[in-house]
Every structure is written in structure tokens, then in C-alpha cells.
Amino acid sequence: MEWFDNFWSVYSNLVLTLGTNALLALSIYLTLSCGMLAIANAAFMGIGAYTSALLTMNYGLPFPLVLLAGMAAPAFMAFVIGKPTLRLSGVYLAMATLAFGEVVRIALLNTESLTGGALGLNGIPQSTQWWHVALALALTLALLWRLNRSKVGRAFESIKEDETAAGLMGIDVAAHKMLAFVLGAAIAGLAGTLNAHLTFFIGPSEYGFDRAVDILTMAILGGIGNLTGPVIGAVILTLLPELLRSFKDFRLVVNGFILVLIVLFLPKGIWDPARFTQWFGRKGSRA
Template sequence: MEAFDNFWAVYSNLVLTLGTNALLALSIYLTLSCGMLAMANAAFMGIGAYAAALLTMNYEAPFALALAGGMAAPALAAFAIGKPTLRLSGVYLAMATLAFGEVVRIAILNTESITGGALGLNGIPPSTQWWHVALVLVLVLFGLWRLNRSRIGRAFEAIKEDDTAAGLMGIDVAGHKLLAFVLGAMIAGLAGALNAHLTFFIGPNEYGFDRGVEILTMAILGGINGLLGPVLGAVTLTLLPELLRSLNDFRLVFNGLILVLIVLFLPQGVWDPVRLRQWFKRKGGQA
């Protein structure tokens, strides 16, 4: 028991970060599963983090209410920008959502009286416990699992394959894209709210372009052919720097090399159910 206590004292933040990163990867998985390359998840995370932190610090809101606010604020923002931006696709949608993220970052920097500007917010109550992250992750995974097997999930898949054909089949393409966008924003905002009450401090630079690319990389690296893929990608990308810490100055070199090898030899991501089924069939045939 003492060994576990020592481990938890050192690595508790890392373990909880695994959970919040998994939520972020699932948030962008949701939009990718609908065929949208939207890069606003880091901005939605920031909106959720600041909304929850301000509710806690300025209004002494209960933790549950702060989390709800952290989900509602980015959902409203996603709904507001979703109507005009989701008419775009591919790289144009990515550019538009990246621009939105930069607008959010600049707005945070220039509202010092509310957000603390470049100095950020410090002294956020450490309300996030391990079971909060675990429970939220399980609920989100269960909710997305049910969604994938529902009529809405099948519509998402049809839109991803061919949105024109999906529209001809009677699917409300614009409505379903907006729904995926808003739900992804809510999950990203929830991750931001949990993270804000874990790290005690948030600043605008935490939710910029680099963070957005990291979230996308987690989902693509793990694979978007199933719910486990983004989670595995988040775990891999979060743990690699820690596992390679003993390499000192060469850590980032090996980190990048491992990621390149995964992309080259596992183009569908770490979690690829089709590849795994084929592998098991070959093993079964050899036996």
C-alpha cells in the first residue's frame, strides 16, 4: 500500500492527464466520424476551462455546476459558429476553425479584467479527483458507443462516406454535422473544465495551435475506426515523453521517430479492427 501511495503522489497528475487527453481525442473523433476536419477543439477546451474556473473562483459555484458551465459555454460557441463554417469542408473547414481558435486566444489575452490576460488564472480550487475523470470517461465512452449504434451514428457514417449521397437518401447533412460539432465541443469543454481544476492554473497559450494539432494527432495515431483508437492514441502520446525521459536530450528525437514509424507501418492507427481480424484469421489458419 505504501508503494502505491508513493506512486500516486508522484504520478497522479500524469494518470489524470491520460483521462482528460482521452476525452479530447474522443471529442475530435466525433467530428472526424462525421467526415469533418474541424480544428477548434483546443479552443473549445479553453472556453470550457475558463468558464468552469470563473464560475468556481468568482461565484463559488459547486463543482458539478462548474463542469456543466464548462460544457454549455463551448456548446453555445460551437452552435454559433457551426452554421456558417460547416458549409465548408476539408482544408477550408480546418482553416476556418483554426482561425476561430486564434480569435478565442486573442479574446482571452485582451480581457485581462476577466480572464487575467497573458498571466492566466491562478489558484483554481483543486476539485478534480481521479474518480471524476474515470467516471466521465466511462460515461462518454458509453454514450458514444450507444450513439454509434443508433440511427444518428449510422447517419454520421453515411455522411463521412459521401455526404452528397447521404443527402439524397434523406439525411439532414447540415443538421447532423452541427450535432457532431456541438457534441464534440461539449466533450472538449468538459475535458478543459476537469483539467483546470486539476492543474490549478490555466493560460491562453495552453489552447493554441500546438494543442489543436496534438489533439488531432492523438485521434489519428490511435485510429478513428473505433472508440478505443482515440483513447489508445491519447495514452501513447501522453506516456511517450515520460517513458523516454531517461534519454534526456534525445527524448524528443526518439519520440518523433516512434510516431513516424507508427504512421508508416500502421496507417489506419494503432487500433484497426479490420487488421486485427485478419491477423487472428491468419493465426487461426496456421494453428
């Protein structure tokens, strides 16, 4: 298996990044499935990454505890800010959560004694192994699959379709929104923890506006109709820059052009089971 060893030595970080990006896409899928355009996932990722890195570097805690702390810190922060912000909806919620992301980024920049400021944290132990990422992704998919088929998942769908009608049917809209927001933050923190202990280095610029837009694009690109879509979107958006390296300076232009085409011609994302069913139905009727 020499070819595999060579492949893994070169592309192992890229393969594991596919997994962490898939977790990020699933984290925002959860809030979108409840009808919330909350774009704080990059900030939650940063909180998880910094919390876990500081606990590892300063206190030498074992990796399992660090993973739990990296999920608990952003989940707690989501609960705190969720009380006032989740009363908003639509673009106002998006603006509020983006503002929170900027607050987190600026706080990381200005607490140099703790976070390293603009220089970030370097020399984080590489504790993340391939099976950590695979297990985290598998458990997250299993949890969300089970959630979608539960009473809570049906409540999420009702809130997404019509929040007022859901409330009139006896659904606790505020509690379900908070659950989706906090759980999404925990998943984003998990991705941040795994990524921080994979790349050796983290800095405030990694968790700003650009990362927030990337996470949202992954979910929208793949489609938010089911769990498969965000994972496909994460894979495509992670691999696309690598596949377009031959375009050199025009790589970002081609990348953006491809994304625009997909949004224009596939508004429900690449993975749309209803479209596939319709297409195969037409093909079968012709046969």
C-alpha cells in the same frame, strides 16, 4: 498499500491527465466520424476551462454546476460558429476552425481584467478527483458507443463515406454535422473543466495550435475506426514524453520519429480491428 500511496502521490496528476486527454481525443473522434476535419477542440477546451475557473473563483459555484457550465459554453459557441463554418469541408474547414482557435487565444490574451492575460489564472481550487475523471470518461464512452449503434451513428457513417449520397437518401446532413460539432465541443469543454480544476493554473498558451495538433494526433495515432483507438492514442501520446525523459534534449526528436513510423506503417492507426482479424485469420489457416 504503501506502494500505491507513494505511486499516487507522485503520478496522480499524470494518471488523471490520461483521462482528460482521452476525453479530448474522443471529442475530435466525434467530428472525424462525421467526415469533418474540424480542429477547434483546443479552443473549446479553453472556453470550458476559463468559464469554469471564473465561475469557481469569482462566484464560488459548486463543482457540478461548474462542470455543466464548462460544457454548455463551448457547446453554445460551437452552435454559433457552426452555422457558417460547417458549410465548408476538408482543408477549408480545418483552416476556418484553426482561425477560430487563434481568435479565442488572442481574446484570452487581451482581456487581462477578466482572464489574467498572458499570466493566466492561478489558484484555481483543486476540485477534480480521480472518480470525476473516471466517471466522465465512462459516461462519454457509453454515450458514444450508444450513439454509434443508433440511427444517428449510421447517419454519421453515411455522411463520412459520401455526403452527397447521404443527402439523397434523406439524411439531414447539416443537422447531423451540427450535432457532432456541438457534442464534440461539449466533451472538449468537459475535459478543459476537469483539467483546470486539477492543475491550479491555466493560460492562453495551453489552448493554441500545438494543443490542437496534439488532440488530432491522439485520435489519428490510435485510429478512428472505433472508440478504443482514440483512447489508446491519448494514452500513448501522454506517456511517451515521460517514457523518453532519459533522452533529455533528444526526447522530442525520438517522440516525433516514433509517430512518423506509426503513421507510415500503420496508416489506419494502432488499433485496427480489421487488421487484427486478418492477422489471426492467417495464423489460424496456417495452423
